[in-house]
Amino acid sequence: MANGAHRRLRSVPGTAQPTADELLQATARGDENALAELYDLLAPAVFGLAKRVVRDPSRAEEITQDVFLSVWRFATRFDPAKGSARTWVLTLTHRRAVDVVRADAAASRREQRVGATQDRPYDTVLEEASNRLQGEQVRECLDTLTELQRESVLLAYYGGYTYPEVSALLDVKLPTVKTRMRDGLIRLRDCLGAWR
């Protein structure tokens, strides 16, 4: 589809849709249409993830805007050999969402201990995670994790908790939580890999 002679990428009816990687590379050349297409492709994941972590829809909108403006500014730095555009954008999204949650939490922590101040009870995080996951593969693969692996991974990723917080929530030792996050993700990786 994209050929070297053309600086711009457009989706032409009847041709394959450009991939996120291709759109990001076109975005790096200042192509606003490519940014719009990239937005259409990735914004649901960005917004959905941000909203899952921060809960507040309007803050999730802010994060989504922020992330795509960063994508626009830093697109020149994207190297497809080092990773996919989707991972790049979602990694950025998660980092931003977690920053927002932790800045909020810092204030309330001064008064009460972690665990006593949860406005996002962790069983809700877990329940919603398993009820509302869209990807069948992801759901099935999460079932291959042990309960502790699954809880550790999901509380960190969707709950935005640090591993010491997860340790407190689950009443499990710190080193155990660290290990469960890693081996849980590895098991998830291997299971998802088997689907490809």
Added chain:
Amino acid sequence: MNADVHALAGAYALDALPPDEATEFQEHLAECATCQEEVAELQITATHLGVAVSEQPPARVREAVLQAARQTRQLPPVTPIQPHAAPSRRRRVWLAAAAAVVVVVGAGAAGLTAVLDNEPTNDPIANVVAAPDATSTVTPMRGGGQLTVVSSEQLGQAVVLSEDLPPSAADRVYQLWLVDPDGQARSADVLIDAPGAADLVRGVEPGDQVAITREPAGGSEQPTMTPLAVSKAV
């Protein structure tokens, strides 16, 4: 490094490390190819969890993004470097390369090598960033902003980036210091008046730390305040 640090790869990929441990792990990551690979793979895995909760944002967000993009300049690319480009041009390119270290580290991607893979050039900033032993440390600053130090022990030099510095008053300037293991500060002869710039610091000795303070215009002989940030150098 020890197995304990490797065990943090999962928590790091989930953004679940407290800030000090995240910084420590990033330092380790810069030197550990195996960890970079593992973190990259686990970040892909985490991405699947993100995609699984997709939800369509309101249309106004799309408009706001495109509107903002129309009014925002993109960072210049790092490569290719024009062999005969004027020095000023090359410098700007490599400022972007150094700035990219911040982006890469900040984004948590295992892509420090994206910058370090570039060919060494005769540009001093480029040389530090591209040095085989270059390490990068990001330190948040008291009162806002962050200090990123990319340093090479072999070269005895560091590139210092200050990001999101609160603007200083007209009669004040940010000044960089090298602090030896005994706590003695010496001026790095760098005054920062343009936030976001990359500055080269020479004469970095093993054990030195880089510190930043706000000083009267023109700079000071010795720091006049507790540093806003102190970062490990070589």
